[in-house]
Amino acid sequence: MDWNLLGLSFVTVFLAELGDKSQFAAIALSGSSKFPKAVFLGSVAALVLASLLGVIVGEGTAQVLPPQLAKMIAAISFAVMAAKLLFFGEAEVLDADGLELGISASEVLSDISETVESHD
Numbered sequence: 001m002d003w004n005l006l007g008l009s010f011v012t013v014f015l016a017e018l019g020d021k022s023q024f025a026a027i028a029l030s031g032s033s034k035f036p037k038a039v040f041l042g043s044v045a046a047l048v049l050a051s052l053l054g055v056i057v058g059e060g061t062a063q064v065l066p067p068q069l070a071k072m073i074a075a076i077s078f079a080v081m082a083a084k085l086l087f088f089g090e091a092e093v094l095d096a097d098g099l100e101l102g103i104s105a106s107e108v109l110s111d112i113s114e115t116v117e118s119h120d
Contacts, residue, residue: 022046026039058070
């Protein structure tokens with residue numbers, strides 16, 4: 001086990017997720033729910049699955065592309081997303097095929113909050 005890589009992965013993902021929309025969704029759900037443990041377990045399961053998919057895609061990409069090119073593509077992708085958020089406002093929510101659904105992330109969070117409140 002590479003403990004340095006494990007620590008780096010933990011710190012990187014932890015810092016990246018702070019203030020992320022998934023954290024806001026967890027806050028909205030747990031704040032208006034009678035079962036915050038269920039929200040925690042659901043959030044953990046979602047993050048684990050998303051991370052697993054990222055690792056699988058990353059491993060497959062590393063076998064096809066040179067590491068330097070993969071890092072360059074990732075850096076450019078982050079820069080494009082940052083520029084889109086900076087200049088065009090809030091990011092749009094995408095479906096599983098990467099198509100815009102015509103709603104924003106804040107609308108999704110609002111819908112989640114309303115749904116939880118209606119079930120309480």
